[in-house]
Amino acid sequence: MKKYDAIVVGAGHNGLVTACYLAKSGLDVLVVEKHDYIGGAAVSLELYDGWKYSNCSYVCSLFRPEISRDLELYKYGLQVIPYGGGGVLMENGDHLAALSDHDAARQEIARHSKKDSEAYDRYSANLMRQCKFIKPLLMRTAPDPTSFKPRDLQELLYLGKRFHGLSEPEMYEMARFWTMSVVEFLDEYFESDVMKAWIAGTGIIGTALGPCSPGTAYVLLHHYMGEVDGNIGAWGFARGGMGSITKALADCLKDKGGEIRAGSGVENILVKNGRAVGVALENGDEFYSDTIISGMDVKRTFLKTMETKHLPDDFVRQVKRFKIRGSSGKLNIALDGLPEFPQLPEGSQVTRGDFHFTDSVERMERAYDDWKRGTWSKDPYLDVLIPTQIDPTMAPEGKHYMTVFVQYAPYDLADGEVWDDKNREAFAESTISLISKYSPNFRDLILHKEVRTPLDIEEKAGLTEGNIFQGELTFDQLLFNRPVPGYAQYRSPVKGLYMCGSSTHPGGGVMGAPGANAAREILRDMGAGRQTGRQAA
Amino acid sequence: MTAMQPKPFDSRKLGMRQTPFYPRQMDWTITNDWLLWAGYTSPGSLDVVEQEYFAIRNSATVFDITPMxxxxxxxxxxxxxxxxxxxxxxxxxxxxxxxxxxxxxxxxxxxxxxxxxxxxxxxxxxxxxxxxxxxxxxxxxxxxxxxxxxxxDIAALAFQGPTTCRILKNLGLAGVEEMKPFDIREFPFGKGTLSVSRTGFTGDLGYELWIDPEQALDLWDTLFEAGRHYDIRPIGSHALDLARMEAGLLQPNVDFQSAEFTLRHSRRRSPFEIGMEWQVDFTKGHFNGRRALLKEKQQGTSKYCLVGLDIEGNKPAHAALIYHRQKKEIGRITSAMWSPTLKTNIALAELKRPFGIDQKEDIWVEIYVDKEMKWERVMARARIVSTPFFAPARKNQTPPADY
Known part of the structure; x- marks a missing residue:
């Protein structure tokens, strides 16, 4: 039987990025995918006639421009359109609008607190300083601090140099920033509740922590360091839904001679004499290669898709301990028209961007309390967007698609409850009734809805426990500790078996950086040179 | 949920507010050249910039500083x-x-x-x-x-030029000519009060006028009536920028960066590094930054200096790099212009010490000139000169002459 140069397990965005880089270097690459469709968590499915959803991930900012450029993804139809607007609809009938123009934003924030309106500039400058430090690390392999290899030493030196490029107060600030809670961080700048709630949301998204939990300030940064065309912190829609990112990658891969087999997942990664030799699919097919790359999360890869006897005990134990708790769900809704929000001024930009209904960090923390008790939040934090106001390709004329990210929702329900249809519907209802409080005509506009609980996210996107980042983005699981200490450079204990998913450095979000970094390491091992995954300056 | 409140405002219109003087400036403008200044609509120019500039040095100009x-x-x-x-x-x-x-x-x-x-x-x-x-x-x-x-709460006009005192006298401000530079005085005006300070950003004779926004248009109209025979005219920020450079006045975020918003800490500057040592008084007790500034002064760790340059030729050295002996890069231009009054090519420049302090010779500025779609690179010799470049006697004269 034919032997491939490399086999990638899972056609998510990172798997495809790795595959594209390998194919670009002239390798014969196969990608195998469990579902009939590709995309993983960057997927657009038509579940209701005429509507395309961004079923899982829903906005784009983090995808590294270096990758789009290297792979010329524009040729394969990828276009990311930045959006403005957004804000918070408040319980008291007021709102906070996020406005792109600096002076307009200041005047809007000043309605809530004059001090905050000016502190926002100081806050933005500080966040940008943190971004400047971390951004160049994204497209680099994290150095192993225990290694004496010249390359690791060099990379550590690079880190050290960057650190020393900071002023003294900034060094202190950074150490605090990486460990503190998002609320503590925001308390240093802002006094108004709604302002803090507006920003704090990005500190908890996808994380099984509350806004007062240590470590969430970093999560905020993780969401902030994306860009659209050099505008740091800007977010955009992938035209046609998030699936157009993976579609572009798949087309690029085929163009470079790569192959994708969808419809049957890998049941077992084949290991012989301590090295990976191929994959056995659920349908009985077997494919062979000396290089197997898993885009799946580490738990699924090492605990479910291979025999652990091939792995060292301590590695298995650490993988078991890897934090990958599900904390969020998702609603995708087809709407017969644009919902009205009477408390917003006419022509308001709030609903053109990402909007929320949580107007205090207190409510956010209470929503987390529900998660800890093993149930979904009664008053959830919602991240709502209606992309069809900007993207004409996702719904019929005059109709709309709404994506609702819902936090919190646990993977395991308490009191013997399970995620059955009844509970799934009740979970959806808590979200729909919250939106209905602000939009009287919303409920009547619903034509179809897709509800994704953490369990559904695990089943449909393959993400263990439904954790959208393939593992939480807390400091203990970042850089050279991601996914587990000693294995942060995309290699596994099994020779020829690599990782390229978001479980690896620099982590989750539709960023593609893990995939590009993994490809670079694989090619290095193959001695194929360094013509890939450019090192950011 | 509580009852819906009335819609507060139109957030689309935020960030482009108009000052009380906007209608009059709108009447004057023939260039339709508007900028945003701190969220207010502010004129870059209303007429030909050169004419507006010369009005600062020849007659009387009005610049709306309400957004300050x-x-x-x-x-x-x-x-x-x-x-x-x-x-x-x-x-x-x-x-x-x-x-x-x-x-x-x-x-x-x-x-x-x-x-x-x-x-x-x-x-x-x-x-x-x-x-x-x-x-x-x-x-x-x-x-x-x-x-x-x-x-x-306060509408304000910068009223600058050699004939401004005369015009204020015409306006009936009794004793305005006795005001010394940096004096403040209040005069009755309409139903309220007009506050006048002998201050400005032009390095020329001039005043700043402060008034209740309700009376703003009255002030404008009576002022222009009083100045009818003295070529009084409103100006925009482009002309003002020329005058402030000649006066050697610094513009924040042009000639230095505000430390709070710099991303790179090496871009922050101490007062010693921008020619402001005369502003620092260590004898007065505690003030923000005192400890660090004292250390900098004692240890001599200032890294930069801000100097005035007189550059050969007539091409303004906008954003140009500066070299020692045409080789070693030693700084950059922060503001540059051809001075119509001095007939000199002047600039404010930031130099890395010891250049500008101990080493003042053999300094060159690299200027790129666009000659109809062809870039020409000029290495122009520059001489360090003291600032202000232009300081007319009338600036401080009390009482000022009528023109």
Whole structure:
């Protein structure tokens, strides 16, 4: 039987990025995918006639421009359109609008607190300083601090140099920033509740922590360091839904001679004499290669898709301990028209961007309390967007698609409850009734809805426990500790078996950086040179 | 959920507010050249910039400075508060006087500059370009002082040029000619009061006029009537920028970066590095940045200096790099212009020490000139000169002449 140069397990965005880089270097690459469709968590499915959803991930900012450029993804139809607007609809009938123009934003924030309106500039400058430090690390392999290899030493030196490029107060600030809670961080700048709630949301998204939990300030940064065309912190829609990112990658891969087999997942990664030799699919097919790359999360890869006897005990134990708790769900809704929000001024930009209904960090923390008790939040934090106001390709004329990210929702329900249809519907209802409080005509506009609980996210996107980042983005699981200490450079204990998913450095979000970094390491091992995954300056 | 409140405002229109003087400027403009200044619509020019510039040096000009940030600082510890904020000793100020001030962060880096208006020991106003409410209120913690943003409560005009005193006399402001530079006086005007300070940003004879926004248009109309025979005209910020360069006045975020918003700490500057050592008074007790500045002075660790340059040729050296012996890069131009009054090619420049301090010779500026779609590179010799480049006697003369 034919032997491939490399086999990638899972056609998510990172798997495809790795595959594209390998194919670009002239390798014969196969990608195998469990579902009939590709995309993983960057997927657009038509579940209701005429509507395309961004079923899982829903906005784009983090995808590294270096990758789009290297792979010329524009040729394969990828276009990311930045959006403005957004804000918070408040319980008291007021709102906070996020406005792109600096002076307009200041005047809007000043309605809530004059001090905050000016502190926002100081806050933005500080966040940008943190971004400047971390951004160049994204497209680099994290150095192993225990290694004496010249390359690791060099990379550590690079880190050290960057650190020393900071002023003294900034060094202190950074150490605090990486460990503190998002609320503590925001308390240093802002006094108004709604302002803090507006920003704090990005500190908890996808994380099984509350806004007062240590470590969430970093999560905020993780969401902030994306860009659209050099505008740091800007977010955009992938035209046609998030699936157009993976579609572009798949087309690029085929163009470079790569192959994708969808419809049957890998049941077992084949290991012989301590090295990976191929994959056995659920349908009985077997494919062979000396290089197997898993885009799946580490738990699924090492605990479910291979025999652990091939792995060292301590590695298995650490993988078991890897934090990958599900904390969020998702609603995708087809709407017969644009919902009205009477408390917003006419022509308001709030609903053109990402909007929320949580107007205090207190409510956010209470929503987390529900998660800890093993149930979904009664008053959830919602991240709502209606992309069809900007993207004409996702719904019929005059109709709309709404994506609702819902936090919190646990993977395991308490009191013997399970995620059955009844509970799934009740979970959806808590979200729909919250939106209905602000939009009287919303409920009547619903034509179809897709509800994704953490369990559904695990089943449909393959993400263990439904954790959208393939593992939480807390400091203990970042850089050279991601996914587990000693294995942060995309290699596994099994020779020829690599990782390229978001479980690896620099982590989750539709960023593609893990995939590009993994490809670079694989090619290095193959001695194929360094013509890939450019090192950011 | 509580009852819906009335819709508060149209947020689409935020960020483009109009000052009380906007309608009159709209009547005047033939260039339709508008800029945003701190959220207000502000003219870049209303007519030909050269004509507006020469009006500053020849007759009388009106520039709407309503968007400037204005803070009322009042209370028993207002003086203490301000003296801790700024680097110079404001306790020496008399009532109804204005003082130019700068202030720093704790590391002794420049935040902003501005003017303090003293009405009494418990009543001050601080005017500046960047918003400072956040910084001021943070610094007021524990002090018996009240900070109020009065930016929107006061309409203001910069009234600058050789004939301005004459026009104010025509306006009926009795005794205005006795005002010395940095004096403040109040005059009855209509149903209220017109506050006049002998201050400005042009390095020329001039005043700043402060009034209740309700009376703003009345002030404009009577002022233009009083100046009818003296070519009084409104101007935009382009002409003003030329005048302030000739006067050697610094523009925040042009000639130095406000430390609070710099991403790279190496871009922050101390007062010693921008020619502001005369503003720093170590004898007055504690103020923000004192410890760091004292250390910098004692150890001589200042890295930069800001100097005036006289550059050969007539092509303004916008954003140009500066070289020693045409080889070693030693700094950059921060502001540059051809001075129509001096007939000289002048610039403000930041140099890496010791250049500009001990080494002042053999300095060259690399200027790129666009000659109809062809770039020409010129290495022009530059000479360090003292600033202000232009300081006419009428600026400080009291009483001023009529023209």
């Amino acid at each position: 940030c204005k803070y009322r600082v009042s209370g028993p510890e207002a003086e203490l508060f301000l003296n801790r904020l700024v680097t110079r000793d404001i306790r020496k100020m008399r009532d109804n006087r204005v003082s130019y001030v700068i202030w720093c962060d704790d590391e002794g880096h420049m935040l902003d500059d501005g003017t303090v208006f003293k009405y009494s020991n418990t009543e001050y106003r601080l005017c500046c370009q960047e918003r400072q409410y956040d910084w001021l209120t943070d610094n007021a913690i524990g002090l018996n002082v009240e900070i109020q943003d009065v930016t929107d």
